[in-house]
Amino acid sequence: MNLLLFIPFIVFFVGCSSGVTQEQYIENMQLDNNISYSEIINTRGIYITSMCYTKTKDEVTGKISNPCYSCHTKGKIPNYYNDTNLQEEYNFPPKLMKNPFSNLFKDRSLQVAKISDDNILKYIRKSNYLDENNSIILDKVLPKSWKGYRPDCYFNFDKFGFDRDLNDNYTLWRAFRYYPFLGTFWPTNGSSDDVLIRLPKIFSKNDNGVFDIETYKINLSIVEALIKQKNITLESEVDEKKYGVDLNQNGILDGSDIINISLADKISYVGKARDALKSKTIHLALGLFPEGTEFLHSVRYIDYNSKSGLTGMAKRMKELRYAKKISWSSYSDIQRAANSELFEAQINGAEQGVMATFRGNYEEGLKNEIGWVYQGFIEDKRGDLRPQTHEETIGCMGCHSHLGATTDSIFAFARKFEGVDINDINYGWNHWSQKGLVGVKEPEVKYKNFTKTYEYSFYLKNNHSGNEFRDNDEVKDKFFDKEGAVKADMIKALHDDISILLLPSKQRAVMLDKGYRVMVKEQSYIYGRDANIKPMKNLFKELNTGDKTEVNVIVRQ
Numbered sequence: 260m261n262l263l264l265f266i267p268f269i270v271f272f273v274g275c276s277s278g279v280t281q282e283q284y285i286e287n288m289q290l291d292n293n294i295s296y297s298e299i300i301n302t303r304g305i306y307i308t309s310m311c312y313t314k315t316k317d318e319v320t321g322k323i324s325n326p327c328y329s330c331h332t333k334g335k336i337p338n339y340y341n342d343t344n345l346q347e348e349y350n351f352p353p354k355l356m357k358n359p360f361s362n363l364f365k366d367r368s369l370q371v372a373k374i375s376d377d378n379i380l381k382y383i384r385k386s387n388y389l390d391e392n393n394s395i396i397l398d399k400v401l402p403k404s405w406k407g408y409r410p411d412c413y414f415n416f417d418k419f420g421f422d423r424d425l426n427d428n429y430t431l432w433r434a435f436r437y438y439p440f441l442g443t444f445w446p447t448n449g450s451s452d453d454v455l456i457r458l459p460k461i462f463s464k465n466d467n468g469v470f471d472i473e474t475y476k477i478n479l480s481i482v483e484a485l486i487k488q489k490n491i492t493l494e495s496e497v498d499e500k501k502y503g504v505d506l507n508q509n510g511i512l513d514g515s516d517i518i519n520i521s522l523a524d525k526i527s528y529v530g531k532a533r534d535a536l537k538s539k540t541i542h543l544a545l546g547l548f549p550e551g552t553e554f555l556h557s558v559r560y561i562d563y564n565s566k567s568g569l570t571g572m573a574k575r576m577k578e579l580r581y582a583k584k585i586s587w588s589s590y591s592d593i594q595r596a597a598n599s600e601l602f603e604a605q606i607n608g609a610e611q612g613v614m615a616t617f618r619g620n621y622e623e624g625l626k627n628e629i630g631w632v633y634q635g636f637i638e639d640k641r642g643d644l645r646p647q648t649h650e651e652t653i654g655c656m657g658c659h660s661h662l663g664a665t666t667d668s669i670f671a672f673a674r675k676f677e678g679v680d681i682n683d684i685n686y687g688w689n690h691w692s693q694k695g696l697v698g699v700k701e702p703e704v705k706y707k708n709f710t711k712t713y714e715y716s717f718y719l720k721n722n723h724s725g726n727e728f729r730d731n732d733e734v735k736d737k738f739f740d741k742e743g744a745v746k747a748d749m750i751k752a753l754h755d756d757i758s759i760l761l762l763p764s765k766q767r768a769v770m771l772d773k774g775y776r777v778m779v780k781e782q783s784y785i786y787g788r789d790a791n792i793k794p795m796k797n798l799f800k801e802l803n804t805g806d807k808t809e810v811n812v813i814v815r816q
């Protein structure tokens with residue numbers, strides 16, 4: 260054989276698992292999907308969200324809506340960001356005074372009309388994450404030299420929400436249930452989703468360095484107590500003597516069923532992680548995750564189950580999103596980031612904001628200022644998952660770095676359910692596919708200058724709609740009367756069961772799925788990822804310096 264012919268052949272097999280080199284893999288993606296992994300095509304500013312462009316005064320009803328307070332609020336220390344005043348004025352950086360999310364103004368009705376219900380249901384019911392043998396497709400097709408996150412969760416959960424691989428081993432990913440964040444993240448507004456957490460391996464090793472799932476469970480509960488800054492009940496009573504840590508902080512080593520955080524300097528992780536904490540290779544602080552913590556978030560189409568009559572998670576993923584805390588930031592590091600020039604400009608009086616920038620790349624993810632990297636995969640035009648481009652990844656960074664609403668830049672964990680009995684409707688450690696939203700009571704919150712109130716009802720009353728864009732007619736008809744006032748009986752029912760608000764009907768689910776499918780074919784994510792079919796009316800296309808909203812500011816207490 261001619262040697263020259265032979266060389267590429269070797270490279271071909273050695274280079275990677277999927278048979279192409281990394282360069283070739285990326286090049287193929289670019290050509291197939293008409294995207295660029297490195298270039299910025301729309302604007303560097305898509306870290307700002309489409310919701311920021313919402314008109315707060317309704318042109319038809321004249322009512323004032325505030326969808327802004329869910330994100331722009333006062334952070335709880337050590338989240339030193341307080342971006343409450345962004346509720347009041349559209350003072351974007353100059354380049355963003357023109358709304359970059361042009362997809363919001365597209366009419367996709369014609370394309371949507373061509374997709375039959377059967378077709379879309381067939382599409383969303385086929386997994387693009389696991390193949391027929393339950394192997395992870397991305398793990399196979401990503402080049403061997405891929406330095407970023409290589410998906411390793413099987414979405415195969417035991418009754419405690421632990422993910423198990425094909426040999427039934429723990430992957431250490433653990434699913435949890437949480438109150439979905441206000442607005443866009445409710446299934447009725449477009450997608451179903453789930454969130455999983457994983458702590459580094461050392462958190463699963465007992466004092467002898469042996470894998471022990473109980474040790475891991477206790478450490479997860481300790482992290483939950485730290486993040487929520489409150490005492491957390493354990494899943495079962497723990498013999499503190501075994502771990503040498505006074506979990507309930509009663510001064511003796513006895514049996515404990517809680518993690519008590521009232522004496523913050525006395526808290527410790529258990530097992531090998533306790534040694535690592537002592538030697539300062541890992542850290543512990545209220546409101547912060549230990550370094551090495553990972554989160555996985557699958558964003559999916561909405562399926563319909565004819566047996567239960569309910570809508571819920573589809574097999575097909577729209578996106579797989581990932582985050583990892585790669586370095587520790589102390590309270591003062593975070594405070595410094597929050598007081599940086601960029602943020603000062605946004606918050607204190609500068610006429611217009613300054614554009615944020617984020618270091619990193621599409622492969623290893625983009626970094627926020629407090630030690631986390633974010634990265635994701637999204638459907639290519641055929642519906643297979645591909646890495647998100649640099650520009651698409653910029654889209655992650657605003658929500659996961661600058662908002663008062665997050666805890667260590669993470670949303671869902673602070674909103675985790677706290678039930679510890681697997682038979683409890685509020686059991687916290689399950690995947691949504693195991694226990695859904697039906698029958699879950701509405702959470703309560705406290706806003707400044709308001710009495711304690713129900714979180715979702717309050718949103719409906721102050722936003723006059725079930726989403727930011729006020730184009731969710733199903734929620735409108737269900738929860739509001741002709742004059743636009745909330746229906747008292749529906750609000751009462753909502754207190755007892757959040758699913759009546761959060762889950763769409765079958766018709767709505769199928770329609771939203773179709774709208775999104777059209778966008779997938781366009782691969783136009785950098786112009787906005789909302790699944791709208793009709794052009795949105797309640798959004799500004801362009802704003803002028805000094806333009807104000809009309810809302811009454813609402814701040815979390």
Ligand code: HEC
Nearest residue numbers: 307310311313326327330345349350351605612657658661
């Ligand atoms: C889903 C969360 C979310 C909602 C809801 C939301 N925003 Fe934003 N907003 C963001 C994110 C993320 C950014 C970019 C990061 C940052 O600057 O905090 C941003 C940035 C902004 C900025 C620019 C700040 C700067 O200087 O860069 C303004 C102004 C703003 N939002 C106003 C609003 C208004 C007004 C509303 C309600 C009509 C609103 N936002 C609703 C998430 C949201």
Ligand code: HEC
Nearest residue numbers: 439440444554556580581582633634635655658669670671
């Ligand atoms: C509009 C704001 C917004 C944007 C943009 C966004 N996220 Fe999130 N993210 C959220 C919210 C809210 C949740 C919690 C989900 C829920 O409540 O349903 C979340 C959850 C997550 C989680 C699970 C941990 C957590 O924070 O709860 C990860 C990981 C994540 N997102 C990664 C990403 C990545 C990667 C991107 C970009 C591809 C991205 N996110 C874009 C708002 C956002």
